[in-house]
Amino acid sequence: MAPLGWGGLFLGFFVIFVFLGFYGARWRRGGDLSQLHEWALAGRRLGTFLVWFLVGADLYTAYTFVAVPSTVFASGALYFYAVPYVATVFALAAVTMPALWRWSRLRNYVTAADFVQDRFKSKLLAGFIAATGVVAEFPYIALQIVACRPYLR
Known part of the structure; x- marks a missing residue:
């Protein structure tokens, strides 16, 4: 397992998906x-x-x-x-x-x-x-x- 363990892996994915969520909200603006x-x-x-x-x-x-x-x-x-x-x-x-x-x-x-x-x-x-x-x-x-x-x- 990674040096940071499961918690670090979870935190890393969490940060990535939060970023993608905010980026997606501005990607193609809805009407x-x-x-x-x-x-x-x-x-x-x-x-x-x-x-x-x-x-x-x-x-x-x-x-x-x-x-x-x-x-x-x-x-x-x-x-x-x-x-x-x-x-x-x-x-x-x-x-x-x-x-x-x-x-x-x-x-x-x-x-x-x-x-x-x-x-x-x-x-x-x-x-x-x-x-x-x-x-x-x-x-x-x-x-x-x-x-x-x-x-x-």
């Missing part, structure tokens, strides 16, 4: 956060490459390394479905999402419901898509809560 596309999509200024890393980091952090293993440990092999599911969905998204990203940017879509409403001219179908998106988040949230439960005691 009016009362606008949905500014708040939800960072004003569409991040670019495909950075968004690809952000989505990957989101999928492969808390969900993959905390929620899934602890739920498998607590409940058994039933939750092993999540490992190939995440890998498959991320691969499919890497193939299909760049085209959807460009189309959404061109048409100023913020959500999948915006796309559906414009493409199929149906507010009802767009409402169902939005509701499905919300309901689809419930298992993900539940898995996170179940994973955290042993630590809350």
Whole structure:
């Protein structure tokens, strides 16, 4: 281990990431956060490459390394479905999402419901898509809560 030990290593990384956080706040200034596309999509200024890393980091952090293993440990092999599911969905998204990203940017879509409403001219179908998106988040949230439960005691 380094001469400063784990504390020095932690402190070094802490200083680096604090610097990057303050630098990032000034890197690409945001716009009016009362606008949905500014708040939800960072004003569409991040670019495909950075968004690809952000989505990957989101999928492969808390969900993959905390929620899934602890739920498998607590409940058994039933939750092993999540490992190939995440890998498959991320691969499919890497193939299909760049085209959807460009189309959404061109048409100023913020959500999948915006796309559906414009493409199929149906507010009802767009409402169902939005509701499905919300309901689809419930298992993900539940898995996170179940994973955290042993630590809350």
